[in-house]
Amino acid sequence: MGKAACGGLLARGHKVRGFDIRESSPIVDAIVGDISDAAAVALAMTGIDAVVHLAATPDEDDFPSKLLPNNIVGLYNVLEGARKAGVRRIVLASTGQVVMGHKGPWPITPDMPFSPRNWYGSAKVMAEVAAQFFAHVHGLSVIVARLGWCPRDKAHAEQLRRDEFGKDVYLSPGDAGRFFVCAVEAPADLRHCVVFATSKPVRKARYDITAAAELLGFSPRDTWPEGTEGIAEG
Numbered sequence: 001m002g003k004a005a006c007g008g009l010l011a012r013g014h015k016v017r018g019f020d021i022r023e024s025s026p027i028v029d030a031i032v033g034d035i036s037d038a039a040a041v042a043l044a045m046t047g048i049d050a051v052v053h054l055a056a057t058p059d060e061d062d063f064p065s066k067l068l069p070n071n072i073v074g075l076y077n078v079l080e081g082a083r084k085a086g087v088r089r090i091v092l093a094s095t096g097q098v099v100m101g102h103k104g105p106w107p108i109t110p111d112m113p114f115s116p117r118n119w120y121g122s123a124k125v126m127a128e129v130a131a132q133f134f135a136h137v138h139g140l141s142v143i144v145a146r147l148g149w150c151p152r153d154k155a156h157a158e159q160l161r162r163d164e165f166g167k168d169v170y171l172s173p174g175d176a177g178r179f180f181v182c183a184v185e186a187p188a189d190l191r192h193c194v195v196f197a198t199s200k201p202v203r204k205a206r207y208d209i210t211a212a213a214e215l216l217g218f219s220p221r222d223t224w225p226e227g228t229e230g231i232a233e234g
């Protein structure tokens with residue numbers, strides 16, 4: 001997701017600063033740091049207009065050692081760091097796993113109740129709830145993006161290939177990049193929203209992306225397996 005976001009934003013002429021615990025980014029202004037380190041996050045916020053918050057443990061994992069520091073403490077540091085630095089917009093990576101328990105009616109809309117089924121999904125519910133309070137109490141513009149399935153590597157893409165539901169919620173790297181551009185560039189007076197972001201479904205729309213179209217101007221171009229060619233080995 002980070003590569004897709006950086007690629008999309010750089011292609012549009014935005015200046016991008018990366019922040020990751022490992023050296024992974026080809027961008028020039030790349031900071032290596034841990035989002036559970038408040039001071040490092042605060043420093044990275046200097047001079048920033050918008051934060052695309054992706055850094056996290058990206059799936060179910062051990063809560064005390066992984067999800068708590070990376071997805072909860074990290075979330076706290078990013079939101080508070082952004083507020084103190086006067087950042088105007090935060091784009092927050094959430095997931096369809098916050099509504100994993102729903103078995104229809106399809107497509108799931110952003111206003112349907114939460115139904116996480118694991119600690120990862122529950123941590124993202126907390127992120128969504130914190131985003132809402134931040135927008136309303138502190139006045140930041142917060143866009144919660146329930147991102148579809150964007151394969152991290154070839155093994156992840158192979159897993160998706162065997163999953164019929166997954167193909168309907170696929171998010172190609174190209175569409176992900178375009179989505180993050182739309183989210184960063186959305187009208188400044190958009191205070192808070194929750195949107196699904198996927199490419200076009202193969203068989204049936206599982207997540208309703210109308211809000212992403214209407215509020216952010218996002219419209220997907222790809223359908224699984226379009227866009228998988230460039231996905232790297234793990």
Ligand SMILES: NC(=O)c1ccc[n+]([C@@H]2O[C@H](COP(=O)([O-])OP(=O)(O)OC[C@H]3O[C@@H](n4cnc5c(N)ncnc54)[C@H](O)[C@@H]3O)[C@@H](O)[C@H]2O)c1
Binds near residue numbers: 070
């Ligand atoms: N890929 C998907 O299908 C998908 C779907 C829905 C939501 N998401 C969300 O998108 C975001 C990005 O996920 P991804 O799939 O690109 O995973 P990824 O593992 O490729 O990217 C996560 C990045 O966060 C970094 N990171 C982890 N802990 C960190 C820490 N403590 N400090 C700094 N950096 C840290 C990792 O080094 C990694 O580069 C995550 O928030 C994930 O929950 C991903």
